[in-house]
Amino acid sequence: MVKIAFTGGGTIGHVAVNMALIPEAQRENITCIYIGSKNGIEQEVITKQFPDVKYYSISSGKLRRYISVENVKDVFKVQKGVLDALKILKKEKPDLVFSKGGFVAVPVTIAAKILNIKTIIHESDVTPGLANKIALKFAHKMYTTFEKTLDYIPDDSGDYVGSIIRNELFEGNKQQGYALTQFNSNKPVLLIMGGSLGSKVINDVIFNHIDELLYSYQIIHLVGKGNSNQIKKEGYYQLEYAGEELMHLFKITDYVISRAGSNAIFEFLALKKPMILVPLGKDQSRGDQIDNAAQFKAQGYASVIDEPSFSYATLIKQLDYIKNHQHEILQAMNSMTTRYTAHELLNKIIQDAK
Numbered sequence: 001m002v003k004i005a006f007t008g009g010g011t012i013g014h015v016a017v018n019m020a021l022i023p024e025a026q027r028e029n030i031t032c033i034y035i036g037s038k039n040g041i042e043q044e045v046i047t048k049q050f051p052d053v054k055y056y057s058i059s060s061g062k063l064r065r066y067i068s069v070e071n072v073k074d075v076f077k078v079q080k081g082v083l084d085a086l087k088i089l090k091k092e093k094p095d096l097v098f099s100k101g102g103f104v105a106v107p108v109t110i111a112a113k114i115l116n117i118k119t120i121i122h123e124s125d126v127t128p129g130l131a132n133k134i135a136l137k138f139a140h141k142m143y144t145t146f147e148k149t150l151d152y153i154p155d156d157s158g159d160y161v162g163s164i165i166r167n168e169l170f171e172g173n174k175q176q177g178y179a180l181t182q183f184n185s186n187k188p189v190l191l192i193m194g195g196s197l198g199s200k201v202i203n204d205v206i207f208n209h210i211d212e213l214l215y216s217y218q219i220i221h222l223v224g225k226g227n228s229n230q231i232k233k234e235g236y237y238q239l240e241y242a243g244e245e246l247m248h249l250f251k252i253t254d255y256v257i258s259r260a261g262s263n264a265i266f267e268f269l270a271l272k273k274p275m276i277l278v279p280l281g282k283d284q285s286r287g288d289q290i291d292n293a294a295q296f297k298a299q300g301y302a303s304v305i306d307e308p309s310f311s312y313a314t315l316i317k318q319l320d321y322i323k324n325h326q327h328e329i330l331q332a333m334n335s336m337t338t339r340y341t342a343h344e345l346l347n348k349i350i351q352d353a354k
């Protein structure tokens, strides 16, 4: 019987593909364990959603591109993480490791290499993150969501597999969406998502112009943990984080305003929701969302507003644009083909790790 050790965490972006694969693996009676960090979001999500999956936590340090005293401390944390991971992998003896990236995944990949266990890592963004670049030195292969990512990694180490979406997101029900939000079909519904953590820049524009927006739209606003301001208005539904209800909220959504994290934007694409993307800037990231958004704009799936120019005025302009060009956007979206379903990818992982 096959056993898979999943790893990845820090943000939902580094867990989402695992959330799609674990139910498929469980359906095939494959034993799954999860190695994540002690306090990361992955612990809460995995233990809550998959109580049968044994969750192990290890020490993990953040790897930085710049020089800092914290780096010295974190080198020790990563070393401790490798020892923790070695102990877990020796005990559990998985057949392979599947890593969705993030800093916690680096020690697991190193430990797996020491024990001769094959690791397949997954990169969702156009450009690989620092953690995945390091992990690739110890891994068997890197799967990529974008074909362009293959240009950034050594030849033969990558495999373009496309996006993998959680099946449950296709199972939303309109009536449940309306019941949750108390919305109706009279006005279009905007879904505002600032990534898995919420976005202050997006939230502030929505908060400051809520009444003008509610004149024409109903609004589902996912504000992120700790960002709720308890606004209660007719036609406005606010949540810090949407769990199981997300599929029903998607079902009643007409247009999306969002950050440009890879998993989220591929979900909007798969569900055929025209989107306005406000990518996280280079001051706060390596610019991965800017690249993701540019790819989506080039394919005709999205409108993009750079963070410095994001305002109520630019938002309304782009909303008018996607409403007026809805037909072309949906046509572009309909021509998108999926490379692998979650089930097919699971079989591929098992074959590739043999």
Ligand SMILES: CC(=O)N[C@H]1[C@@H](OP(=O)(O)OP(=O)(O)OC[C@H]2O[C@@H](n3ccc(=O)[nH]c3=O)[C@H](O)[C@@H]2O)O[C@H](CO)[C@@H](O)[C@@H]1O
Pocket (backbone or CB within 6 Å): 011, 012, 013, 014, 016, 124, 125, 193, 194, 195, 196, 197, 222, 240, 241, 242, 243, 246, 260, 261, 262, 263, 264, 265, 267, 280, 285, 288, 289, 292
């Ligand atoms: C700040 C940061 O580091 N962001 C990165 C992180 O984004 P982040 O963690 O936001 O991940 P993504 O945008 O890729 O995906 C968000 C995921 O969270 C889910 N969701 C979101 C809100 C909610 O209320 N409920 C819910 O379930 C979405 O459905 C989606 O599956 O990982 C992405 C993938 O590597 C990167 O592209 C982003 O740059």
